[in-house]
Amino acid sequence: MDTLNNATFEAIQLLASGDSELWNIIGISFKVSTTAILIATPPSLLLAFLLAYGNFPGRRLLISVFSTLLSIPAVVVGLTLYLILSRQGPLGDLKLLFTQSAMVLGQIVLCVPILVAMCHSALQAADRRAWETARTLGAGPARAVVTVMHEVRFGLFAALLAAYGRIIAEVGASMMLGGNILNATRNIPTAIALETSKGEFSQGIALGIVLLILAFILNGLLHYFQGKGRFAT
Amino acid sequence: MPARKLFKFMPLFFYSLVFIMALPAQAGDKALLRLATTTSTENSGLLQHLLPAFERDTGIRVHTIAVGTGKALRMGRDGDVDVVLVHAPAAEQAFVEAGYGIERHDVMYNDFILVGPAADPASVKQSQSASDALARIANNACIFISRGDDSGTNKKELKLWSNAAIKPKGNWYREAGQGMGKVLQMAGELSSYTLTDRGTWLAYRSKSPLQLVYQGDPALFNPYGIIAVNPARFPDINHAGAQALINWITSPPGQRLIGNYTIGGTQSFTPSANSGQFALGREPASQAH
Missing domain, CATH: 3.40.190.10 (Periplasmic binding protein-like II)
Structure with missing residues (x-):
């Protein structure tokens, strides 16, 4: 219990003191995960839309594949990409291993299944007439897509939050692909893993609290964006 | 509707991001050196004591990846790092003999x-x-x-x-x-x-x-050696940087810094470069502690 109390105290102290190393780590965490989710979202949305409204061979199989990928362990993603990005691997010439770009790639792979699966189920729940009405009223396909997405925006936001939550907190892929390099690829979860292995438990907990506080703020902001959102439509 | 606006700007977000991502591509950065080393050098705090001085002296930035010796050597073999600092003499010898690294240099020892x-x-x-x-x-x-x-x-x-x-x-x-x-x-x-x-x-x-x-x-006895990854296998690795680190860490100033690193008042590593006393495979008869 002492450790926990100390840790909470230390966390607040750390945040308040503006410790540059800590803020660096936080910055890396959010930069990498935000980049990943922003890159992953548009194609995932498109794919989810096709899966929900399209009619093509292999559609059901694709849906099952993405649902299955929900349970892929982060370490497996890390290891697979590690082997691909290593000098000996097929993409070795890009020299991406142990960079933030490698971490972004790993996190994209991790969050795409969540985005596709959850957006798909949200879109599927939308009334098909929204699409038809929009089209009849003269909206182009792109405009109609926006209309339908607006209909189910809460489900889509939930997907976004779940995906972001997974990648901001994952340690396996970031550790393998980034290498936990101070001021370059050390993010909050890998820093926690390091502090824990060093026996600096309170430092680890403090970083965990920092992550939670920042996630809370982010959620609050998104919630605000989402509007008042009880029974919209 | 804020949500609708958000969706409208999504593509714009996306493309500007791709653009931003493309900017800081650092391939071929000669001032960046990748060091694979063991958790013992990192966790003991030695590297944080040494590397800032090296970076100041040479202008080369060092990215340290701390893993077990086996994995560090594997990274060297695959060309994913430029230089390795490890402590397993037999494995290091095999690493050099297989042509993965070019030469092993004594750096320091502890026990x-x-x-x-x-x-x-x-x-x-x-x-x-x-x-x-x-x-x-x-x-x-x-x-x-x-x-x-x-x-x-x-x-x-x-x-x-x-x-x-x-x-x-x-x-x-x-x-x-x-x-x-x-x-x-x-x-x-x-x-x-x-x-x-x-x-x-x-x-x-x-x-x-x-x-x-x-x-x-x-x-x-626990000797640490440093080995540059063989540039013949990977022509584009930062061999100059690796050599600079090897020269620096085995030089008198580097060795002095190792010698004066203490934890709780106790010296934790003894510098041993170029002493000739701890050649590979030969262990000292006795050690005072």
């Missing part, structure tokens, strides 16, 4: 020690040798935590068991598959014995319920 519960149920404190100490642990079936991760410490431990003609097997022998710090914590929680390098132990001593129970056998 391995056995730590265990203060009560010392296996009376390891009365051991005459490292083999004797391990035999006492095995005979009493006291819990021993092994790194079990193919690290330099793990390789050393397995060699010590084979020296003692003991096959470590049974419920008392537990392979953790974790770094040195984690293993020391586990050993502390389980009131058990483990083998650790002195540097990491000095850094953890104040937080650990364990005690040093055996030290001093020449077989526990």
Whole structure:
């Protein structure tokens, strides 16, 4: 219990003191995960839309594949990409291993299944007439897509939050692909893993609290964006 | 509707991001050196003591990736790092002989020690040798935590068991598959014995319920070597940077910095470059501590 109390105290102290190393780590965490989710979202949305409204061979199989990928362990993603990005691997010439770009790639792979699966189920729940009405009223396909997405925006936001939550907190892929390099690829979860292995438990907990506080703020902001959102439509 | 606006701007977001991502591509950055090293040099705080001085002296930035010796050598073999600083002489020799690295340089040494519960149920404190100490642990079936991760410490431990003609097997022998710090914590929680390098132990001593129970056998010698990854295999690695680090760390100023790094007032590594005293495969007759 002492450790926990100390840790909470230390966390607040750390945040308040503006410790540059800590803020660096936080910055890396959010930069990498935000980049990943922003890159992953548009194609995932498109794919989810096709899966929900399209009619093509292999559609059901694709849906099952993405649902299955929900349970892929982060370490497996890390290891697979590690082997691909290593000098000996097929993409070795890009020299991406142990960079933030490698971490972004790993996190994209991790969050795409969540985005596709959850957006798909949200879109599927939308009334098909929204699409038809929009089209009849003269909206182009792109405009109609926006209309339908607006209909189910809460489900889509939930997907976004779940995906972001997974990648901001994952340690396996970031550790393998980034290498936990101070001021370059050390993010909050890998820093926690390091502090824990060093026996600096309170430092680890403090970083965990920092992550939670920042996630809370982010959620609050998104919630605000989402509007008042009880029974919209 | 804020949500609708958000969707409208999504493509714009996306493309500007791709653009931003493309900007800081750092391929071929000659001022960046990748060092794969062991958790012991990182966790003991030595690298944080040395590398800022190196970066200041040479303008080369160092990215340190701290893993077990086995993985560090593997990264060197695959050309994913430019230079390795590790502690497993036999594996290092094989690494150089296979052409993965070009030459091994002595950097420093410390030694391995056995730590265990203060009560010392296996009376390891009365051991005459490292083999004797391990035999006492095995005979009493006291819990021993092994790194079990193919690290330099793990390789050393397995060699010590084979020296003692003991096959470590049974419920008392537990392979953790974790770094040195984690293993020391586990050993502390389980009131058990483990083998650790002195540097990491000095850094953890104040937080650990364990005690040093055996030290001093020449077989526990722990030399660190630095090897540049062979540029013939990977022409575009930062070989100049690797050579600069090797020259610097084996130079008098680098060696002095290693010698004056202390943890809790105790010197944790002894510089040994160019002394000729600790050539590969030859261990010193005795060591004073």
